[in-house]
Amino acid sequence: MKLDARLTEKVVFFLLLLATLVIVVPVFLIAGLIVKNGFAALSWEFLTQSPRLGMRAGGIFPAIVGTMYLVFGTAVFALPAGIFAAVYLCEYAKESRLTRIIDVAIVNLAGVPSVVYGLFGLGLFVVFLKFGTSILSGSLTLAIMSLPVIVTASREALNSVPQSFREVSLALGATRWQTISRVVLPNALPGIITGAILAISRAAGETAPILFTVAAFYLPRLPQTLFDQCMALPYHLYVISTQVPNLKPHIQYGTTLVLILMILIMNLTAVFIRAHFRKKKQW
Amino acid sequence: MVDETSKDKLVVKDLNVRYGTKEVLRQISFAVRSNEILGIIGPANSGKTSLLRTLNRLNDNDAAFSMSGTVTLDGQDIYKKMAPHTLRRKMGIIFALPTPLPLSIYENIAYGPKLHGTRNKTALNEIIERTLRASFLWDEVKDRLDMPAMKLSGGQQQRLCIARTLAVEPEIILYDEPCSGLDPISTAKVEEAMTLLTKQFTQILVTNNTKQAARVSDRTAFFLTGELVEIDETQRIFTVPCDQRTEDYVSGRFG
Numbered sequence: 001m002k003l004d005a006r007l008t009e010k011v012v013f014f015l016l017l018l019a020t021l022v023i024v025v026p027v028f029l030i031a032g033l034i035v036k037n038g039f040a041a042l043s044w045e046f047l048t049q050s051p052r053l054g055m056r057a058g059g060i061f062p063a064i065v066g067t068m069y070l071v072f073g074t075a076v077f078a079l080p081a082g083i084f085a086a087v088y089l090c091e092y093a094k095e096s097r098l099t100r101i102i103d104v105a106i107v108n109l110a111g112v113p114s115v116v117y118g119l120f121g122l123g124l125f126v127v128f129l130k131f132g133t134s135i136l137s138g139s140l141t142l143a144i145m146s147l148p149v150i151v152t153a154s155r156e157a158l159n160s161v162p163q164s165f166r167e168v169s170l171a172l173g174a175t176r177w178q179t180i181s182r183v184v185l186p187n188a189l190p191g192i193i194t195g196a197i198l199a200i201s202r203a204a205g206e207t208a209p210i211l212f213t214v215a216a217f218y219l220p221r222l223p224q225t226l227f228d229q230c231m232a233l234p235y236h237l238y239v240i241s242t243q244v245p246n247l248k249p250h251i252q253y254g255t256t257l258v259l260i261l262m263i264l265i266m267n268l269t270a271v272f273i274r275a276h277f278r279k280k281k282q283w
Numbered sequence: 284m285v286d287e288t289s290k291d292k293l294v295v296k297d298l299n300v301r302y303g304t305k306e307v308l309r310q311i312s313f314a315v316r317s318n319e320i321l322g323i324i325g326p327a328n329s330g331k332t333s334l335l336r337t338l339n340r341l342n343d344n345d346a347a348f349s350m351s352g353t354v355t356l357d358g359q360d361i362y363k364k365m366a367p368h369t370l371r372r373k374m375g376i377i378f379a380l381p382t383p384l385p386l387s388i389y390e391n392i393a394y395g396p397k398l399h400g401t402r403n404k405t406a407l408n409e410i411i412e413r414t415l416r417a418s419f420l421w422d423e424v425k426d427r428l429d430m431p432a433m434k435l436s437g438g439q440q441q442r443l444c445i446a447r448t449l450a451v452e453p454e455i456i457l458y459d460e461p462c463s464g465l466d467p468i469s470t471a472k473v474e475e476a477m478t479l480l481t482k483q484f485t486q487i488l489v490t491n492n493t494k495q496a497a498r499v500s501d502r503t504a505f506f507l508t509g510e511l512v513e514i515d516e517t518q519r520i521f522t523v524p525c526d527q528r529t530e531d532y533v534s535g536r537f538g
Contacts, residue, residue: 094346164382167341168444172395172451173372182398183384 034256041254051218055244060255062219066135066230067262069223070214071204073139074146079196081143082150086192089151090158091180110148115208117145122212136226138214142203149202153195157188190277194270201266205259207234217243233259292317292485293338293455298352300330300337302345307333309509311352315455320477320486322500322517324493326532329506331489332379335457338487339374340367356455372399375448379460381440383432388424391432391443395451414446417480419472438469445476456480458488462495474499493533497521505529 049059093099121141131137161184169179203209215235223230237255240247293315300308308330315321323331333342340361342348354361361370384391392411401407411428415421420442424435432443441461448456458477462470477486477499490496496503497517504514505526513520513529524530 094344164378164380165384167378168382168384168447169394170341170368171339171371171376172398172447173368174398175368178368178398182394187385 031260034253034260037250038253038255038257041250042257046254047258050220055218055240055251056247060233060236060258062222063231063233063236063255064258064262065222066215066232067204067234067259069135069230070138070142070210070232071200071266073135073226074142074200074203075196077140077143078146078150078200082147082196083154083192085147086151086154086158087180087185090155091176091184106148106151110152112145113208114145114206115211117141118209118212120144121209126213132227133212133214133216133229134227135214135223135230138210138230138232141209141213142200142206145206145209146196146199146203149199150192150196153199154188154192157191157195158184160191161187190273194274197266197270197273201263201270204266205234205263207238210235233262290317291315292357294353294355295338296353296355298334298337298350298354300333300342300348300350302333303347307509308337311511313504313511313514315485315487316502317485318481318483319501320481320488320499321514322496322503323487323489323506324491324496324503324532325506325512327491328508330509331506332459334506335376335459335487335489338455339371339376339457341371341376343367372451373454374457375451375453375455376457376459377441377444377448377461379463381437381444381464383435383440383443385431385433387429388432388435388443389428392447392450395447399451410450411446414449415443417449418442418446418476420446436469438465438472441465441469441473442476445473449480453484455485455487458486458490460489460491463491470495493521493535497533505532507532 046059047064048061050062051060052058089099089102093102118141121137121144125131125137125140126133131140165183165187166179169183170176174182207215210232214229215232216229217231217239219229219231233255237252237259240255241252291314295314296312298308298311299306311330311334323334325331336342337350338354338361342350350362356365356370356373359365361374384394386394389411392414393407396407396410401410412421412425415424420439423439424430424443432440435443441464445456445461462473465473474495477488480486481501488496488500500517502514503517503520505512505520505524505528507528513524513526515524520529521533524533530536
């Protein structure tokens with residue numbers, strides 16, 4: 001009897017460990033493979049030059065710049081909208097049928113496939129609003145895709161600010177907005193920023209939403225205005241992997257490595273912000 | 284003879300309060316006189332805290348809250364004639380648990396005055412020293428005003444909260460069991476501060492500690508399951524109350 005229990009314990013332990021390894025191993029395989037094969041491609045020229053000879057030589061500079069534009073554009077549109085919506089839902093809206101419908105809508109929005117966002121952006125921004133295939137359309141599409149995550153993360157951050165802080169502020173004669181802007185938001189901001197960076201870094205790696213709204217196969221010059229198309233790393237990767245024959249594989253690996261590094265840097269920033277403020281946090 | 288100092292500051296008339304379908308206060312009517320300390324005693328769930336939260340409208344954001352009756356401050360209906368933030372500035376509250384904001388001692392007290400437009404450094408410094416002295420905290424913290432307020436002891440935090448409330452110069456201060464988490468020495472300091480504050484403020488003290496009401500309040504009201512059983516001079520409540528239930532409660536026979 002006693003032996004059985006010990007045996008069960010060992011089997012369970014082994015199974016749990018196995019499950020964990022199944023999750024972790026692919027991460028290391030992917031990272032290792034990309035770094036091993038892509039590192040050779042990384043050079044100053046690769047990072048700062050335009051592609052040449054039909055993508056078979058040169059660098060990926062325009063795609064890097066394009067992805068940065070899109071990340072910035074997404075942040076500009078998604079951050080205020082997401083944060084303000086979360087503030088409204090947490091601090092102003094009373095529990096009602098409407099807020100419940102909004103809750104359901106946000107959850108469902110988070111589950112919409114990214115290609116659907118792409119088609120939606122094509123329909124609304126590119127065609128209907130006549131923004132054309134442009135950085136503006138692409139940023140707005142990515143922003144809408146990031147919104148549910150930003151709103152959800154912001155609401156969690158706002159809800160984690162103790163109710164007593166609000167009551168203290170109100171009791172001292174502050175209006176609701178004074179309370180929100182001076183007490184609630186400053187204390188919720190690290191959580192909000194962390195969630196927002198993670199959401200936007202995900203958007204940076206998406207291909208489908210930018211496919212119809214902004215991404216260009218190849219541009220001879222960098223975009224000049226919001227209404228220009230731009231190249232972007234995920235789309236560039238897709239193009240060189242499927243449309244360009246006889247490409248040296250290290251260019252693909254190099255492009256992947258740059259994309260992953262950019263996303264990694266954003267995620268690390270988020271982790272750093274969270275760790276930094278958790279240490280400072282007193283409640 | 285009408286004594287000028289004992290005129291009614293706050294008048295509650297036929298107040299009923301509900302949270303959803305739960306009735307927490309029934310037909311409450313009483314008046315609070317200027318510069319008195321009114322003690323409110325009663326067992327748990329007698330509606331004391333709900334009363335305070337109704338008086339300074341902290342219930343406003345609670346969707347389940349509903350009320351009828353009137354509350355007037357200096358003759359003005361606080362629900363019909365005043366904006367909530369205007370009212371709350373005049374009606375400060377000290378909560379049961381000390382609630383410093385995650386700021387320094389200095390910034391905690393400066394929070395209120397800054398809200399209301401005091402930016403001048405000298406003026407702020409003056410307010411901070413004056414209010415900390417009034418709450419008997421100055422000597423303990425004067426050299427470390429930049430320290431996070433959350434690092435203070437519970438008793439110090441509660442006195443900081445009193446100083447913070449004083450800093451917005453309210454007319455009435457509500458205390459919601461302010462000493463429930465404090466040791467006897469801290470409690471004594473808070474009570475001493477309250478006694479001295481009667482010169483400038485009208486104070487309402489909700490307490491679970493009947494002895495505390497006996498020590499500090501001028502008059503005492505006894506609440507039981509949402510009703511005001513009796514309100515009278517503290518001495519009478521504790522010696523010759525009119526109602527048998529009051530007598531039972533103050534003598535410790537129930538509750």
